Amino acid sequence: MxxxxxxxxxxxxxxxxxxxxxxxxxxxxxxxxxxxxxxxxxxxxxxxxxxxxxxxxxxxxxxxxxxxxxxxxxxxxxxxxxxxxxxxxxxxxxxxxxxxxxxxxxxxxxxxxxxxxxxxxxxxxxxxVAAEPVWREDAAQFNRKLLAEIADKPDHRLECVRLAPSATNSQPWYFVHAGDDLHVYQVIQGPLKRMTLGKMNCIDMGIALCHLAVTCEGTFALRQLEDAPALDGYSYIGTVAAQ
Ligand SMILES: Cc1cc2nc3c(=O)[nH]c(=O)nc-3n(C[C@H](O)[C@H](O)[C@H](O)COP(=O)(O)O)c2cc1C
Missing domain, CATH: 3.40.109.10 (NADH Oxidase)
Structure with a gap:
């Protein structure tokens, strides 16, 4: 792509x-x-x-x-x-x-x-035209989850996702490795949060996938796998192949 x-x-x-x-x-x-x-x-x-x-x-x-x-x-x-x-x-x-x-x-x-x-x-x-600086000076200025909180294994490819913006900074993503591929999951919010964040969290997932696509050096593809593992508390979005 x-x-x-x-x-x-x-x-x-x-x-x-x-x-x-x-x-x-x-x-x-x-x-x-x-x-x-x-x-x-x-x-x-x-x-x-x-x-x-x-x-x-x-x-x-x-x-x-x-x-x-x-x-x-x-x-x-x-x-x-x-x-x-x-x-x-x-x-x-x-x-x-x-x-x-x-x-x-x-x-x-x-x-x-x-x-x-x-x-x-x-x-x-x-x-x-901004009336404040438009860029952060370094990664320490991002208020985000740790890599260990958003994936089952360390993976430098996910730093770009970790820094992605999300509605109310909710960071609803989680990644599970399947070899070099990544199963992508979205957190299922409780009933109250689902009312305010449900649709926004779908947009957040697209933002995360955009960051992966922009930073991967070769190909990026999202597929739906029939046999992707279920993850308690999360819904399966797809599986990414990103080199
Ligand atoms: C789908 C979505 C909706 C958002 N809606 C608002 C909003 O209505 N008002 C607002 O001030 N910020 C909004 N934000 C910005 C987030 O609060 C912000 O991205 C998050 O706190 C992370 O901060 P950063 O973008 O400065 O890295 C939204 C972000 C996303 C991705």
Whole structure:
């Protein structure tokens, strides 16, 4: 899968930006973002995905966002479609930050415009000229689980997943080795958390898979195996072959 591997270094310094200037990004940068948006690589190519850049007047958010720019995404209301959204839009998050601009995933908001027929709103991503540093200085500034908490064995390939962003920093992923392949699991939240985090955690899983795809040096593929082992408290997402 031809994914944007040049973005790999951004994974190790990116962060959510919540403080913005109200100035618009330059026309050149906006053009680069629009072009990149058209070149996102899907995980599930057959699932419809609609992304558009909106002005602040076209979105409704719980938090105040000073930036004038938002990406609004709509898709099908299925776990696979939301995993696909995470996989696709994380490529944009990394690209925007590679330009020195800020961005943030936002579940607490939606577009005021109706989604295209058959699709539902999935997520927003405000982006723009930051009023704070857009990068972390080093990995110590990431507040994340340890590698031993997200996998059955040490594996340097998983550092990029460990640092991935997730809704409320919930980090819902777990990996089990099968030789060089990785069975991928998503934590099953309790009933209360499932109401707020259920859909967001599907997006998180797509973000994690995006980081794996961007950093693997050769091929990346996700397959569904009939005989993947069940893991108590987790649902099976698929098995990754990543060299
Ligand atoms: C699917 C998703 C939804 C999120 N929703 C919000 C949100 O509504 N508001 C917000 O301030 N941050 C939101 N975040 C950002 C997370 O809080 C943030 O990624 C996490 O705390 C890790 O911090 P970092 O991105 O700076 O590394 C969301 C992140 C994801 C992946």
């Amino acid at each position: 031809p994914i944007h591997s040049s973005l790999a270094p951004v994974i190790f310094k990116r962060k959510s930006t919540r403080n913005y200037q109200s100035t618009a990004v330059s026309p050149e940068q906006m053009e680069a973002i629009r072009t990149f948006l058209e070149q996102l690589v899907p995980l599930y190519p057959d699932i419809p995905f609609h992304a558009e850049i909106l002005d602040a007047a076209d979105v409704r958010c719980v938090q105040p966002w000073k930036t004038p720019h938002f990406v609004a995404v709509s898709t099908l209301d299925t776990p696979e479609a939301l995993i696909n959204v995470g996989f696709l839009l994380q490529q944009l998050d990394l690209f925007i930050q590679s330009l020195g601009l800020g961005s943030c995933w936002v579940g607490l908001g939606r577009s005021r415009k109706p989604a295209p027929e058959g699709l539902t709103h999935a997520i927003l991503m405000p982006f723009g």
